[in-house]
Amino acid sequence: MDAPTTMSADDGTSGGGPGGGNGWFTARAGLPGPLAGEAARPPGPDVREPAAAGGREGAASPDARLVRRTLDEIAPVADKVTSYFYALLFTRHPELRCLFPVAMDTQRDRLLRALLTAAEHLDEPEVLTDYLGRLGRGHRKYGTRAAYYPAVGEALIGALIRYARRTWDDATEAAWVRTYTTISQIMIDAAADDERRAPAWWHAEVVGHERRTPDVAVVTVRPDQPYPFLAGQYTTLETPWWPRIWRHYSFASAPRPDGLLTFHVKAVPAGWVSNALVHRARPGDTLRLGPPAGSMTVDHTTDSGLLCLGGGTGIAPIKALVEDVAEHGERRPVEVFYGARTDHDLYDIDTLLRLRRSHPWLEVRAVVDGRTQLPDAVREYGPWNEYDAYLSGPLGMIRSGVDALRGVGVPSDRIRHDSLEELVAAAG
Numbered sequence: 001m002d003a004p005t006t007m008s009a010d011d012g013t014s015g016g017g018p019g020g021g022n023g024w025f026t027a028r029a030g031l032p033g034p035l036a037g038e039a040a041r042p043p044g045p046d047v048r049e050p051a052a053a054g055g056r057e058g059a060a061s062p063d064a065r066l067v068r069r070t071l072d073e074i075a076p077v078a079d080k081v082t083s084y085f086y087a088l089l090f091t092r093h094p095e096l097r098c099l100f101p102v103a104m105d106t107q108r109d110r111l112l113r114a115l116l117t118a119a120e121h122l123d124e125p126e127v128l129t130d131y132l133g134r135l136g137r138g139h140r141k142y143g144t145r146a147a148y149y150p151a152v153g154e155a156l157i158g159a160l161i162r163y164a165r166r167t168w169d170d171a172t173e174a175a176w177v178r179t180y181t182t183i184s185q186i187m188i189d190a191a192a193d194d195e196r197r198a199p200a201w202w203h204a205e206v207v208g209h210e211r212r213t214p215d216v217a218v219v220t221v222r223p224d225q226p227y228p229f230l231a232g233q234y235t236t237l238e239t240p241w242w243p244r245i246w247r248h249y250s251f252a253s254a255p256r257p258d259g260l261l262t263f264h265v266k267a268v269p270a271g272w273v274s275n276a277l278v279h280r281a282r283p284g285d286t287l288r289l290g291p292p293a294g295s296m297t298v299d300h301t302t303d304s305g306l307l308c309l310g311g312g313t314g315i316a317p318i319k320a321l322v323e324d325v326a327e328h329g330e331r332r333p334v335e336v337f338y339g340a341r342t343d344h345d346l347y348d349i350d351t352l353l354r355l356r357r358s359h360p361w362l363e364v365r366a367v368v369d370g371r372t373q374l375p376d377a378v379r380e381y382g383p384w385n386e387y388d389a390y391l392s393g394p395l396g397m398i399r400s401g402v403d404a405l406r407g408v409g410v411p412s413d414r415i416r417h418d419s420l421e422e423l424v425a426a427a428g
């Protein structure tokens with residue numbers, strides 16, 4: 001849903017379905033219900049920026065138009081639709097309640113976002129398959145089963161019928177049934193396929209916990225079985241203290257021979273998981289990890305330079321990318337801009353400077369908030385037209401960073417970052 005930039009969207013959402021209790025989806029349907037408390041951050045499927053609204057509507061299929069009409073009607077009451085959807089789901093199927101976190105706060109808007117995603121891409125099978133496939137695989141860790149999808153679909157349709165009264169008719173209902181059936185089947189198939197290859201989750205023991213600032217910890221874990229991933233990706237993580245609440249964290253290192261994984265965690269106000277990881281987790285504790293996701297990875301088929309902007313703990317995947325380039329023995333230029341609010345917040349600068357000493361192709365520049373902010377700094381250097389750009393950090397930094405990069409001539413298809421949608425929900 002966002003630009004041609006790279007995004008991920010493993011959000012556990014989904015939306016969808018028809019329902020109505022007519023047995024439509026009995027065979028397959030089901031929007032994946034956001035069966036879990038995952039705050040989004042980084043990203044899942046690479047979602048592309050939607051085309052301009054006018055153009056999209058013009059070329060839309062009849063189903064896509066009907067689905068979009070419903071979405072437009074419910075948009076102003078999204079909160080009510082979401083509440084009603086869960087009320088229906090849990091009333092009719094109390095056995096599904098245990099799949100969700102006790103507190104549903106972070107879960108609440110995920111369904112609507114998934115609906116929008118599905119609607120936006122209904123006519124783009126490739127994007128839809130990629131996005132929903134990722135959702136389907138990502139839902140395995142919640143204990144989602146194919147048999148749950150009809151219940152989710154029925155609740156969804158029930159909620160739509162109630163809140164899209166003005167535009168709801170037989171044709172609309174039929175369009176939603178088809179849409180939901182498609183969506184759920186893609187997710188079910190992707191999950192079944194993934195089951196043959198990978199566990200639904202990994203247990204991981206904390207083996208290192210280092211406080212770098214009062215709020216930031218570097219946490220190292222040992223998964224109970226091999227955990228394949230690529231530098232630049234992220235995972236979801238659940239602590240024993242907040243069951244079924246999952247948060248996204250990027251891998252802070254490229255894959256290591258000893259199989260250990262490292263994360264940079266900043267405790268944010270009211271962030272249950274982040275506070276537990278920074279202030280409570282100790283070596284010996286066991287966490288759970290979901291599958292790796294995200295496509296902010298290095299293309300090793302080219303020798304373009306890498307322009308990397310890392311803000312705060314967003315430096316974690318940037319460091320992994322630098323290690324990845326180093327391990328591939330490439331001598332392509334890598335320019336890292338590391339932004340922080342104060343000198344003290346540059347908690348990983350020593351590591352980056354150490355890497356710079358070993359690798360002549362690497363340049364590292366610290367940008368502490370003051371006269372300029374991180375995105376402005378790239379304008380003072382360059383030219384960047386031969387570089388692939390990678391951004392990681394707070395949402396505002398990504399947004400202004402993308403603007404700054406486009407402004408200095410970096411094409412959109414060479415700018416990569418995790419999904420903005422996920423970043424919005426990342427905290428916690």
Ligand SMILES: NC(=O)C1=CN([C@@H]2O[C@H](COP(=O)(O)OP(=O)(O)OC[C@H]3O[C@@H](n4cnc5c(N)ncnc54)[C@H](O)[C@@H]3O)[C@@H](O)[C@H]2O)C=CC1
Binds near residue numbers: 041341342373374394
């Ligand atoms: N821990 C991880 O693995 C990862 C974390 N992230 C995200 O990175 C963020 C890190 O948060 P903090 O460390 O608190 O960062 P922060 O809020 O201290 O910001 C870091 C730097 O980013 C720049 N920045 C911030 N807001 C900006 C804006 N509106 N416009 C331009 N520049 C801006 C500034 O230079 C600032 O000093 C979180 O949102 C987190 O979700 C992203 C990827 C990986």
